[in-house]
Amino acid sequence: MSRRKTPEEAAWLAERYPGTPNRELLEGFRAEFGWAPTLFGLCSWASDRGLRKDRGQIDWAGHPEYVGFMRSFVPGHTEREIADAFEREFGIRLSDSKIGNFKARFGVRSGTAGGRFERGHVPTNKGKTWDEMGIPEEKRERMRATQFKPGNLPWTTRAVGEERVTRDGYIEVHVALHRSERANDQWVMKHRLVWEEANGRALRPGEMVVFADGDKRNLDPGNLVAMTMAEHAIIVRSGIAYADRETCETAIRIARVKMAASRAGKRPRRCASCGEVFEPRYARQRRCDRCLGR
Ligand SMILES: [Zn+2]
Known part of the structure; x- marks a missing residue:
């Protein structure tokens, strides 16, 4: 029919x-x-329509633990965070299309738009005291040390006071942005502000800040390390572990070596058969596509 x-x-x-x-x-x-x-x-x-099947499909039906994990983790998280967490949990890297497919199939939504929380999204910790959030005393010390005081102007932004904790545990701070009239009422990640203030410059596009000890409440500038998203992706994908500033910086160096090796592997070279210079599609390609009959 x-x-x-x-x-x-x-x-x-x-x-x-x-x-x-x-x-x-x-x-x-x-x-x-x-x-x-x-x-x-x-x-x-x-x-x-040029639609293709994903290679290496995820067998959601055969793995209720995947589905359970996704149902509880997807709300409030970006696709990158979901892929990272799923990989940590099950050792499988989900593509954006697989995540989108899961959401469509199981009717689960992220509640984020372009990696930022949608308007009207209220984190569960909004307005709660540290007591209500159950934050231990030693962490409160660090939080007090890095809390913004009136008149304390960070690098690019001015905190206007209120703080909140996002569903995935990041502290956000309410700021008024300099030099921008239409965006003077925003929540930004506090660890990014602290990093910018401590390092005396704004983060560049594509740069992110991680917590070297893995503790999202530890906003000590010594615990905050900037890296590019590309470096971060390699660290996560390769499972390079870090536990403090020193090992985190080593992880970045390893990621840079991997990136350099991968670039080197794709340099144009001479075909072993016809001698013409060609751009390889993979590191060990010795013959050009024409000689390979593609
Ligand atoms: Zn050739």
Whole structure:
């Protein structure tokens, strides 16, 4: 049976096609819309649109622990945070499309937009005292030491007082931004502000700040280390561990070595067969694509 899909039906299918087995996809479609295309119809529709199946699909149905983890972790987290946490937990790196597919299939939402919390998102700790949050005394000492005082102007921003803790444990501070009238009421990550103040410069685009000891409440400037997101991705993906400032800085150096080696592996070279210079697609490629018959 062939039938024209409505835009809603097409969007529903396109979102799930890459990560859902076809049989399950067609069953879900029938349950949702009361009819379903044939398997053949589905495949030719997908290929017309250039849709492909994700390689190495995640078997959500066969792993309730994956689903349980995602259900509890996805709300309030960005795709990067979700991929990092899932990898730490199960040793599998989820692509953005797999995460998007999970959300669509299981009806779970991040509640974030472009990595920032959506307007109206109220963290569970908002307005709570340190007592209510159960923060131990030794951490309070450090928090007091790094809390903003009136008249204390950080590098790019001015704190206007209130602090809150996001669902994933980061302290945010309410700031008024200099030189910007339309954005003078924002919450920013406090550890970024502390880093900027301690280092006397603004963070560059693509730079992030990590907690060397892994404790998101330890805002001691000595515990805050800046790195690029690319370096961070390699550290996480390669499972390079760090536990303090020194090991964290070593982890960054290892990531830089890996990046340099990977760049070197992709340098143009002479084909071992025809002698022409070509740009390899992978590090050990000895022959050009033409000689490889591709
Ligand atoms: Zn060649």
